[in-house]
Amino acid sequence: MRFLLLLLACLPLTVSSANDSRPNIVLIMADDIGIEGLACYGGVSYETAALDQLASDGVRFTHAYSQPLCTPTRVQLMSGKYNHRNWKTFGILDSNVKTFGHRMKEExxxxxxxxxxxxxxxxxxxxxxxxxxxxxxxxPKDAGFDHYALFHALHTEDKGSRYANPTMLEGEAGQGGTLKTYTGQFGEDIWVEKTIDFLKQDRDEPAFVYYPMALPHWPFVPTPISDDWDPSQPVVEQLKYFEDMVEYMDVAVGNLINGLQSNGLRENTIVIFYGDNGTHLKVVSKLADGRFIQGGKGLTKQTGIHVPLIVSW
Incomplete structure (x- = not known):
């Protein structure tokens, strides 16, 4: 969980001139995907060409682990502290914690x-x-980030959708933000666009973007690559859509990489892809060696805690 801090310790973070040449950093965290979900880790159930290429161009870690559930991983990763030192309750980050957002601002x-x-x-x-x-x-206004656009950032009953017609709280550091719904659009597309736009800004300092994806977390619903994608229609949740969700997770990463490349940002941007916990328990995926792997989210088994970690610069 201290990987990011360890990585930063190896980089020349001290500003040496007005033209700061330190790398940008984009940390992507997928929501509910074990290693069996990616082809570069031996999975054959889903097409993950963009992530496979990212691994081929960078480093694919074979011993990367997480907590078996979302919040424990997130608060541990953001604080650099184990849960017995930072835990309040599920879905809560202690308001007194110093996050990697604060640390990066200090640098x-x-x-x-x-x-x-x-x-x-x-x-x-x-x-x-x-x-x-x-x-x-x-x-999020107090979490050390200059800008934010986030699903489920206020009361649970205000969260809306994370996928089709997404609702997110948008604002800046110190400001409470406003809720905005993007009718007819898909959440990941909005967040990828915002990430690229933020990195494109003309500034003297380098940029750090934390992109905690929504995909491929339940509810299992159509994505823009599904045959029946229609954001104007009521959502029908079905397990069969999990395949599309994993593959659109890959599309989102690919769109992000392409955006970095087309804007001349790829060479000086470290991209990190990580998972917060194992795959949903109802999902069964196949490996190239013929084994079928049932998702282990929430379980203290390899299938619950062994996650992908890819770093590319």
Missing amino acids: GYATAIFGKWQLQSYDPPGYPGADERRGTGMH
């Missing part, structure tokens, strides 16, 4: 976060104990 980086938050006011009204937890946690 002179422009910072942004686009994607999924789910670290404040997680409990819905009426949930046992909700009165003690609602309104607690860290608001």
Whole structure:
């Protein structure tokens, strides 16, 4: 979980001139994907050409691990501390924690976060104990990021969709932000576009973007590459869409890489792809050696904690 901090320790982070040549960093974290979901790790159930190429051009780690659930991994990764030192409750990040957003700001980086938050006011009204937890946690405006556009960044009942017609809270450091819904669009496309636009800005300092993806987390719904993609129609959740969701996760990464390349940013941008925990329990994927792997999300087994980690510069 301290990988990012270790990586930064190896880089020349001290500003040496007005023309700062330190690399940009984009940290992508997929939501619910074990190693069996990527072809470069031996999976054969899904097409992941962009991630396979990213691994081919960089380093594919074979011993990368996470916590078996979302929040424990996220608060551990963002704080650089194990959960017994930072844990409050599920869906909550301690408002007093110093995140890697704060650390990168201290090192002179422009910072942004686009994607999924789910670290404040997680409990819905009426949930046992909700009165003690609602309104607690860290608001993204206080998390060390200059700009943010995030799904599930306020009360649970306000979160809306993360996929078709996504709703996200958008704002800047110190500002509460506003909820915006992108009718007819898909969440990952918005976040990739915002990431590229942020990195394109003409500035003297390097940039750090944290992109905690929504894909391929349940609900399993159509994506823009699904035959029946139609954001104007009510969503019908079906397990069969998981394949499309994994493959659109790959499309999103590919679009991000292409955006970096077309804007002359790829050479000086470190791209990190990581997973927060194993695949959903209802999903069964196949490996090239013929084995079928059931997702282990939430379980303290290899299938719950062994995740992809790819780094490319």
